[in-house]
Amino acid sequence: MTQAETVLSVEGLFAQTASGPRLLGSSCARCKSAYFPRSESCHNPDCSDPEMQDAQFGPYGRLWSVTTQGYQPPAPVITQEPYSPYAVGFIDLDDQPLRVVSRLRTDSPDEVKVGCRVKLVLAPLGLDDEGREVVSWQFEPMENDE
Numbered sequence: 001m002t003q004a005e006t007v008l009s010v011e012g013l014f015a016q017t018a019s020g021p022r023l024l025g026s027s028c029a030r031c032k033s034a035y036f037p038r039s040e041s042c043h044n045p046d047c048s049d050p051e052m053q054d055a056q057f058g059p060y061g062r063l064w065s066v067t068t069q070g071y072q073p074p075a076p077v078i079t080q081e082p083y084s085p086y087a088v089g090f091i092d093l094d095d096q097p098l099r100v101v102s103r104l105r106t107d108s109p110d111e112v113k114v115g116c117r118v119k120l121v122l123a124p125l126g127l128d129d130e131g132r133e134v135v136s137w138q139f140e141p142m143e144n145d146e
């Protein structure tokens, strides 16, 4: 048996760096506004002469809101088979004034608490139509959550 090929869920949204997983976004060199996903322009109406740069965000944040995906979402969402409910949350990143939505990596989706500390990880979502393991960014609740 050969090891399944691994693919990223979406190119250009996240990457494994030498420092660990990071989200790929943009920041404005003039006003420092941060954007995820990347933005070609600055949306700050008070920003004159914006200058966009690629930026990496993460890996730490705090869970602002959470819910459980109780039913299996339709394609193109990739899930494990057989389906098992998972948690989805909004995360306030530590290093930027950004709130991002993400699947949460946990075996107990109903026990995740708003306000807990989370860390960015890359983790499998399931298999695509070609049998390849699809990996995406997720946030994992931290054991020591202070």
Ligand SMILES: [Zn+2]
Pocket: 028, 029, 030, 031, 032, 033, 042, 043, 044, 047, 048, 050, 051
């Ligand atoms: Zn700007």
